[in-house]
Amino acid sequence: MDNNQISIIDQAKRIIVDRISNPLYIPDSLIGYETEFKTICEKLNDAIIKKKSVSCLVSGPRSCGKSILIRYCLSKYNKEDYTAVEFSAVTHFNDNLAFKEIAKALNIKIERGESIFDTIEEIKKALGFITNDDGITSVVKRQKVIPVIVIINELDEIIKNGAKQNLLYSILDLSHYKSTPISFIGTSAHHEILDLFEKRIKSRFTQEMILIPKLSFNNIVNIMISLLSIPSKFGDKFGEKWNKSLTTAFVDKNVTTLLCKNYYHLFTRVPYYHNLILDILDLIDENNLFITSDIILSIFKNKVDPIATMLYTLTPLEYTILGCLSKIPNSQDEYISFSNLYDGEYKRYSESYFKTADQAKKTTTIQIIQKLISLGIIQAQSKNELGEFIKIKISISLDSIKNCASNNKSLPSALVKYITEWLQ
Template sequence: MSKRKLKESTLSVGDCVSKAQTILRERYCHQKLPEKPFGVESQYKHLLELLRRTAVHGESNSVLIVGPRGAGKTMLLKCVLRELLEVKQVKENVLLVHLNGLLQTDDRVALKDITRQLHLENVVGDKVFGSFAENLAFLLEALKKGDRSSSRPVLFTLDEFDLFAQHKNQTLLYNLLDISQSAQTPVAVVGLTCRLDVLELLEKRVKSRFSHRQIHLLSSFGFSQYKEIFAQQLSLPEDFPDKSFAEEWNENIQSLCEDKTVEDVLKKYFHSSKDIRSLHMLLILTLSRVTVSNPAIRAADLLETSRLCTADSKANILHGLSILELCLIIAMKHLSDIYDGEPFNFQMVHNEFKKFIQRKAHSILNFEKPVVIKAFEHLQQLELIKPMDGPSVKNQREYQLVKLMVDNSQIMDALQKYPQCPTDVKQWAASAFG
């Protein structure tokens, strides 16, 4: 019996890899909530207490969750709602309305969505209302219980809260906050925004009805915690069908965390953005490199994936240029160095290019001037150079001032990766001046 059980719990390598990828992709793509929110414990308690007072005691509230993108505002709210709705009585009684400033672009659309989410389309029917306030009041009145003595609490969450402040007369915000101040219907209004000056956007009448409660989120965790999140996001759960594969996988992830190459990649991500979603993008691409022949994540996989994620688009364009176009870019680089970043024109670039050809006697690079002009115009189309004034007059195009839009490191990187690049061209680029 025990042998049969052991057989059932041991999967083939292909099945294990497939199962691991399914579990981890679901974790990243569906933004699976953590068991407990990290780094925001005090904010979590504060918000939970506010919403519990509305859901259980019928006390109206309004609050703003403010923080930069990726700080965990939505995660915090979802974790609070998850705990709140675990109580059966609350789940059966509380109504949720989710609005987003990017979707509900005006008050009419927002009201229509509120009606849909409260399942009151049949109640409203073809009724005509004199004002927005009258319509909203009717909807909330319709939510009262059978004896019409008490109303069901409604939690309104307004994502991209600052965009609702751009609606005409801020009617939606005014009415929601006005209701949250009155004792008629238990309503909680939770706004999520990344703008610190959001209160300055509100009209005086709207601001006076807001409770001025704000919960600020900052990505306050350090690099050691970021590494823990990385390990946690890549680890397989305890209930994975093949225990031995899961143990090996998790041990490998722990050893990855101690690898110097992996640490450098994570530091680069940590210092550019603490947004966990950007980490998820890195992990999804790394996970796609796991196969039957390579059933574990290696440091090289993570390094290669990070290069793909942080690839410089302009450096990639440089890799596809012809030798002539690359030489013109190098000539511009020297002109920028000589004239301390001042703009230059085609004639100056052409003279610089001719000096290089005469010095190195390059017959293969000895192009006619019209050909060089065409190459110069192509660089302008690719937006590697930018004209300093309006569209050029045809007979004056050689003297129109332009500016180079790539820096020295991008040019040197492109030359290193350029296939069969002449040594003289590389040396010319590396020299201090042309």
């Protein structure tokens, strides 16, 4: 193989790696979520074409593709026809940072050290709002109206702190002025978030909820093919051959069977498949120019059990909570109440001979359950207004929990004995 071919392989890999590592990636075509795409576009038509102020929430599990879906919908409109402001409640952890991000998107220069009130006033002026000395706001008609769309990801992080709902109130308050239509789109991992809104926000919010469903296995396969594809005209006919071999590999029955068993059974969110993509690319070299079923099957053969990998990352306290939930009868088949876990089995364990530490606080236990949910180890039905999970159940086999505990040297021996004895 000459240096030119090696360079082509490296360039093909770089295209794919850049694609999956780009936090603002927008796919060329939408796979799955067709109904949700239509619903969001209807909202955007009102906001961008009809210049109305709209608001909606997009709800679904973390990393299911909510933000990508919104960006994909926006990509169908001319960028000159709207101004989009997107930020995460995780990184913009206070109102002033958030409003400065909005000001930046609107090309408003904010001097260092300006207060949040000054920032808001500058934004209002740019949008055509003028406040007199008596505090009365009036609207100035503008010759050209460009709709503004504010997108806040991880809205849950704002709702956790009641004081931070001032940001939502201020944005929704601006949306009621007619000079410049301001629309709001929020994403959340919990559809119960509407119940946690303050009354002043509920009164100004249309409460339109768009639920993101679980991707089908065929969706996941097609997304994998899309992420691993390269332009067909890349490297003369190299891109065409690459894509053809890739598609053939992912329709192979053995590949789809193991992909479903080892991955889809556990993970239905696309980011979980990025490591698999990187593993595939690692095996592409001068001896293996294209992705084949044999390459993918070799990864499945040598790959460590993904469930075991997740369980080994748990701390002793996290494993304790999982173990206590496992001991409750039918916790794998039926949803168990949080009180049954915390005030029942976990409390009994904390008072038993096997205990390795005192019972953790309820808030700490809720945080641990949230992590186990995000890993796909347990499932939750819903939460109440206090943030407590009302019903939960285990998503993985009890044997996996027992086997990992037996081989995990980082767990206290008393905890291992407790788990393995009653799971036998």
